[in-house]
Amino acid sequence: MRLKVIIPVVLLSVSAGVLAFNNNKLGHNDDPPGRYEVIMNLVGQMLKEGHYQPKQIDDAFSKEVFDKYVRSLDAEKKFFLRTDINKLTPLSTHIDDELKGAPLDCFRSINALIKQRVTEAASIYPEILSKPFDFTAEEKVVLDPEKVDWPADETARKEAWRKVLKYRTLEKLTDLQEIRDKDKKDSAGAKVKTDAELEVEARTKVKQLYDRYFERLKNRQNDNDRFNMYVNAITTTMDPHTDYFPPDEKRAFEEQMAGKFFGIGAQLKEEGDKIKVVSIVTGSPSWKQGLLKVNDVIQKVSQGNAEPVDITGYAVEDAVKLIRGKKGSPVKLTVKSVDGTVKDITIVRDEIVLDETFAKSAIINGQHKIGYIYLPEFYNDFNDRNGARSADDVAKEVAKLKAEKVEGIILDLRFNGGGSLQDVVQMAGLFIPEGPVVQVRSRGGDAVVLRDRDRNVQYDGPLAIMVNEYSASASEIMAAAMQDYKRAVIIGSSQTFGKGTVQRLFNLDDFYPVKDGGSLGALKLTQQKFYRANGGSTQLKGVSSDVILPDPYYEVAERKDSDALAWDEIPRASFTPWINPVNAESLRKNSEKRMAVSPAFKLLNENLATLKRLEKQETYSLNLQTYKAEQKSNTAALKKYDAVNDKVKELNIVNMKADLERLGSDSSKLARNKDWIRIRTKDIYLDEAVNVMDDLIVQSLPKMQRKADEHR
Structure with a gap:
């Protein structure tokens, strides 16, 4: 019917x-x-x-x-x-x-x-992988689906599968041969596997890979x-x-914006087809109960007394969707411990705060004392009046850095995909007096100017903002406003992502309640468009950096999507530029001179050129010797990049004392903080941003003081 x-x-x-x-x-x-x-x-x-x-x-x-x-x-x-x-x-x-x-x-x-x-x-x-491949034959495979048509019939489809599986086996085989040859040198006299034995092992590994792939298709689709x-x-x-x-993704989106979720407080990872516990968050429901341990394997998940779901073969993100839920609700886990015992553990979900989501700062000591603030997103817990808000948190970090008497501040918005519009307007106000931050236009309406109405400026010193091609939405509003006011120097990609639109989340259940208590999910709907204070949209074009650094991330921006909305502009808003405007041109020229003679940036540019060349490759050989020769050439070209970090001077970046005290003795938090500091000590982009900030600090000094410093 x-x-x-x-x-x-x-x-x-x-x-x-x-x-x-x-x-x-x-x-x-x-x-x-x-x-x-x-x-x-x-x-x-x-x-x-x-x-x-x-x-x-x-x-x-x-x-x-x-x-x-x-x-x-x-x-x-x-x-x-x-x-x-x-x-x-x-x-x-x-x-x-x-x-x-x-x-x-x-x-x-x-x-x-x-x-x-x-x-x-x-x-x-399985049928194809049950027989040995002939790697002496001269044949090629095309891996880019845009370069091939759909298989004409079942025979053509099987042949397409054969070539892909042969290529994957070839990858595994060459890896295994390299390991064998290395072990042969290190342990003379030990039994060495033949190429035929390694070929069998390679096919076995590829079959396991596709077993998991099809198991996931069955579970996820x-x-x-x-x-x-x-x-x-x-x-x-x-x-x-x-x-x-859908309902579970709606919840995940809201959790991301809030920087918290309701779960059990266990970090998980995939290990083969198993979901294993990596760590337990101190103070979390799992930690308080004490039954779930690191290295436990979670086999099944059930909601209260409902039928358990076997999560063997699940991806971590799919397992997490089952384990998270409403605050105060029970989730039952069937767990296999390291000693082999299997038991059911019921844990009551509670709030888990994602510290990694929040603003964090440090001090970089060098030619000048520089404050560094990392902001992964413009978060705002709209469902909790007392929840975390990025604008408030950045204001606190700025206050801490000012107390340390830093001479300049770098705000790192790399990989920051945006978030709360309210917070970016408030955050911009920390660095400028009263004035327009962004203009927003709705369908069929006039633009509305969103302004900072607080005439106070929390920080009036030298300011730099780091961006890359992944910096989007609210990040672009922040960078554009500071650039329009000539308040900060923007350092990074030639263009940011180019997302100049505003979305609002609508619960479909509000328009059609489901009788059985289920949910229809939600629609995140584009309803408005951003425009800079100068009138230009951030849509499609993004923000062009004042100091451009070679960007290894490409082919991700809004302009790559044929369904993206177009760029346009509206009249400029009325605003007064910063009283001591940044001279971006001189900063750019100084940076270009440094990069031109920098061994690290020279290697980086060579590596980017190699990557772009390799990306254009359309066919790949399925002959073992030809494949090895190609891989040897490509590996040698890319291996140069390994030396880039060796040629970058190590930054002296340290936590503030108050932040270390806040971490206390929590070993997992201390370890994550140590990694956070470590990866920034050898960051070629942050290193150049510090150089630019050093120039900006000197540029910002009164003329008489600059002359005195030059004579010292």
Whole structure:
């Protein structure tokens, strides 16, 4: 019987980025819509009525979604056949109709077919790996799926699998041969495995790898998972940052923003097909109870008295989703200890704070005493009035550094993907007097200027901000504001990520309550666009650094996504530049001179050129001797990069006394802090940022004092 879907009567209005629904819900009759249909209806209407700049949801939109979804299910083109794609293509114009209430024929047809093809592939790889490969034959494999078509038939698909499996075995075989040859030198007289024996071992290892891969497909890709991917193919075709979150991912997103979650306080890792406990967080529920131990293997997870779920073969992130939950709720773990005993442990979940999410500072001693603040994201616990807020935390770090009488501060926003808009506005206000920080425009509306209204400046000394291509959203607002005011020097990539849009999270349950108490998930919807104080958008173009450092991270920015919104600009806001503006040009020239003669940066640039050359390689040899020759050449080229850190002077970076006292005697926290300091002592980018800051400190001194320093 065909489902008769009742289209919800939902009225939406956008005002200053707020999406409002009236109280009408999806109607009910004798044949109500299923969960998938309800989600599709709601998502379709929210995209159309609430998105900042909605695309026309028509056949062309549907075709783009279809291509994206099929590729997400079979990224390497090893499951579907060309005949499958041809058979499904007539349904590629159906997705816009499904969003308006039509039966989900496209999704269900693709879903049924991918399950069949995955089952077939699961029997292909063991058969191929049961026989030795001939590595003397001259043949090649293409690994980039963009360079190959779907297999024409089952024979072509099996051949595609054979070549990939042969390549993976070749990788393992050469690794094993290297280990054998090294051991042969180190332990003369010991029995040495033959190449034939190593080939068997290599195939065994590859089979284990694919056993786990298909086990994960079975565990992770059920109908619900594939439907979630389907909806996300729709939302991300509207723009890359509009996402559908099923319930567990919605919770994870909110936990990330808050910097805390409710769980048991055990750090886990994958070891083969097992989930093993690596450490126990001091003060956590696991620590207080005392039964769960390091190196225990978690075999099963159950919610209270519910049927346990066997997590053998699970990825860590999937196991974590089961173990986390509501505060005060019990989770039962079936655990195998090191001594072989198996037991059930019930632990009541409680709040776990992620210290690594929060702002952290240190002091770098050298030519000048420099404060360093690392901010991994612009976090804000919106659900807890007393929760952590990044703007408040950075203000505290600035106060601590000022008390230490630092001569300049470096704010590190590398790999910071953004977060709370409220916090970035407040944080910018720490460094400038009253004035506009960012302009935000909603769909069909005028731009609203978000300003710092506090005329006080917490820190008025030399300021540098480090960014890279992964710095996005709120990070770009912060860097752009400081650049527009000429308040700070921006150091890093030629361009930051280029995410100039604002999203808001909507619970779908608020619009259509589920009777059985389940959840429909949430939609993170793009509703606004950022503009700098100078009027230019950060969308697509990002922020251009004042001092550009060679960036090893490429092909990740917004401009690489064909569904990204376009760049534009609006009128400039009225603001007064910093009273002692940064002379970015002189800082850039000094940095370029240093990098031109720096052995470390010379090696880094050579390595980047090698990586980009290797990335263009389209075919790979399946002949053992040819492969070894190629690998030897590539390894020699890349090995030069190992010497880069050796040529970087070691920074004298230390914790403040108050921070060390806060860590106390917690061994796991002390170890993590030691690693945090260690990786920064030999950081080529931080090293050059310190050099730039040294120049900026001198530049910021009064002219008479600079002359006196030069004569010393």
